[in-house]
Amino acid sequence: MSPELGSLDHYARLVRRSLGAPIGLVTLIQPDRQVFVGADGLPDVLQTARETPLSHSFCQHVVADEGPIIVRDVREVERLADNLAITDLGAVAYAGWPITDHEGRTIGSLCAIDMEAHEWTEEDARNLGDLAAACSAELSQTEVIEEANELLAELRRSNEHLTSLGSQVTHDLQNPLLALSGTLEMLHEENASPTPDLDTIGLLLSRAHRSVSRMSELLRDVMQYAVVGGELVLTDVDVVGLVGAVLDDLPALDRRLVEVGDLPPVRADALQLRLLLQNLLANAATHAPGAPITVHARAERDRWVLEVADGGPGIPVDQRERVFLARERLDDSVPGSGLGLATCRRIVLAHAGTIDLRETPGGGTTVRVSLAR
Numbered sequence: 001m002s003p004e005l006g007s008l009d010h011y012a013r014l015v016r017r018s019l020g021a022p023i024g025l026v027t028l029i030q031p032d033r034q035v036f037v038g039a040d041g042l043p044d045v046l047q048t049a050r051e052t053p054l055s056h057s058f059c060q061h062v063v064a065d066e067g068p069i070i071v072r073d074v075r076e077v078e079r080l081a082d083n084l085a086i087t088d089l090g091a092v093a094y095a096g097w098p099i100t101d102h103e104g105r106t107i108g109s110l111c112a113i114d115m116e117a118h119e120w121t122e123e124d125a126r127n128l129g130d131l132a133a134a135c136s137a138e139l140s141q142t143e144v145i146e147e148a149n150e151l152l153a154e155l156r157r158s159n160e161h162l163t164s165l166g167s168q169v170t171h172d173l174q175n176p177l178l179a180l181s182g183t184l185e186m187l188h189e190e191n192a193s194p195t196p197d198l199d200t201i202g203l204l205l206s207r208a209h210r211s212v213s214r215m216s217e218l219l220r221d222v223m224q225y226a227v228v229g230g231e232l233v234l235t236d237v238d239v240v241g242l243v244g245a246v247l248d249d250l251p252a253l254d255r256r257l258v259e260v261g262d263l264p265p266v267r268a269d270a271l272q273l274r275l276l277l278q279n280l281l282a283n284a285a286t287h288a289p290g291a292p293i294t295v296h297a298r299a300e301r302d303r304w305v306l307e308v309a310d311g312g313p314g315i316p317v318d319q320r321e322r323v324f325l326a327r328e329r330l331d332d333s334v335p336g337s338g339l340g341l342a343t344c345r346r347i348v349l350a351h352a353g354t355i356d357l358r359e360t361p362g363g364g365t366t367v368r369v370s371l372a373r
Contacts, residue, residue: 008038011110011135016040018127019095019120021112026099026135027059028108034059038110038135043089056085059109062096066106070095070125073117085113093118095125097132102140110135180211210248232269232350239263239277239306242270243295246278253285253293261296266304268371272347279344280308280367288312288364304373309366320357344369 008026015024026038034057036042036050046052054060058080062069071094074080085091095118096111110132112124187204190196240263247255258281266273277295284293291311298305315323324345344367348355353371360366 008135008138009040010038011131012036012038012040014131015110015112015128018131019112019124021093021095021114021118023113025059025111025113026108027057027096027111029054029057029060029063033057034108037108046089052085056083056088058083058085058091058094058113059096059111062098062109062111063106066098068095068097068125068129070120070128072119090115092116093120095120095128097125097128099132099139100136180208183208183211207248232272234267235270236265237268237270237273239266239273239297242274243277243281246274246281249278250282250285253281257290257292259292259294261294263295263297263306264299264304266297266306266371267373268351272350276344276347276369277308279341280369283341283367284308284310284312284365291364299373300370302373304371306369306371307366308369309360309364311360311362311364314359314363315357315365323357324355341367 011026012024015021021041023041024039025036025042028035028037033051033053036046039047039050058069058074061079071077071080073092074083074094075086075092080094083091091113093114093116094111096109098106099108099110101107110128112128183204187201187208190200190204240260243260243263247253247258281293281295284291288310293311294307294309296307296309324341345355348369348371351371353369355367355369358366358368
């Protein structure tokens, strides 16, 4: 990361005094311009702008050569004679020494410029070299400190992310675990009966196996998504089938209470969309027990709108934003971790969508999710 403009002005002043030149510069070369992170003696316009295009740069040749360029009169040197700094700024004499970053790469030049032909002495060259070495050391130290700070900040973000991830995985595994537990309990009861039904046992074993497979997929995919730089895997998702799979993981939810409307396919990450539906349906079942739940979707221009509505007590308008915060719960009388809607918002934002709460006609809460089609 480059130092701030003006942070190395003291080297530019030292260059002017040491070499007796009217202009001193600390220049960093970029692909399309040169930037003056240190400057003294420039015309006011350039002292403010702190940059010029490469058409006005002698320092770019110092970087290209990875060595000093000391010239009495640039107009007499073929590769420098057409530089626009001569005609536009009146530059005539130039003395530039490489400055390097913490990896030893030449990234710019510490230079002196005169508006007249200037006989630079050997002492001038030594002074310029010594100042360039000191400037490079300060620049390298700044870069190392900045990189270390960036690394520490990234580690903090990663640790916070891992802490959040642990809570999320625990939360998202609860429903399939409950489904598995209920299935195993029914399997135990059937096996302990005087006349166990083999077909029923086979059905329950198959259901338990599906629950275990879903948990394994959930853990694998969530961990894969959670790595730094993890990306969504977008496919055309069969939402009808996804809702059916989610209901399999919610044994406490009476399927007879759930009305599923026309759900067109949507382009999304299947795992994340499943977690979204799982959290929305589980929330509705928890906070509106025994009330009907509807799941509908429709196309609106270039958006896909999903609505999950319940007939529960509803959420006051002034509390609707609060419930999207992690571990925020409005009703402690019902079980929960306060992570459901926070997880939903994270998923929707990752899809560049929106999510909000509205009142269900007749009472209750409708969660409205909008995603790109």
